[in-house]
Amino acid sequence: xxxxxxxxxxxxxxxxxxxxxxxxxxxxxxxxxxxxxxxxxxxxxxxxxxxxxxxxxxxxxxxxxxxxxxxxxxxxxxxxxxxxxxxxxxxxxxxxxxxxxxxxxxxxxx
Numbered sequence: 242x243x244x245x246x247x248x249x250x251x252x253x254x255x256x257x258x259x260x261x262x263x264x265x266x267x268x269x270x271x272x273x274x275x276x277x278x279x280x281x282x283x284x285x286x287x288x289x290x291x292x293x294x295x296x297x298x299x300x301x302x303x304x305x306x307x308x309x310x311x312x313x314x315x316x317x318x319x320x321x322x323x324x325x326x327x328x329x330x331x332x333x334x335x336x337x338x339x340x341x342x343x344x345x346x347x348x349x350x351x
Contacts, residue, residue, distance in 0.1 A: 299323065 299320070306316040 297323070 297319070302311065302316060302319050302323070305311045306313075311319070
């Protein structure tokens with residue numbers, strides 16, 4: 242960059258050509274940085290895709306009910322089914338304390 246400035250001080254055709262060359266380079270860098278910035282901004286605004294299955298959550302059901310896409314009866318039925326499925330899933334899980342050894346009794350007088 243300093244050599245380009247030194248060439249500008251010399252004047253003549255080389256100085257003008259150098260100034261035009263570096264101006265084009267700076268403009269190209271600015272355009273490229275603007276393009277990268279807009280792409281990054283667009284990418285950051287995209288909604289995250291859920292990584293799980295296509296199932297509904299309780300908040301999805303409440304939103305659909307609030308928007309009027311589910312009747313009261315459909316909402317209650319879906320909520321009851323989801324609650325029952327969640328309870329069954331937790332009942333099928335192994336007991337996390339089942340594999341632990343029994344705790345030794347406390348020493349007397351201690």
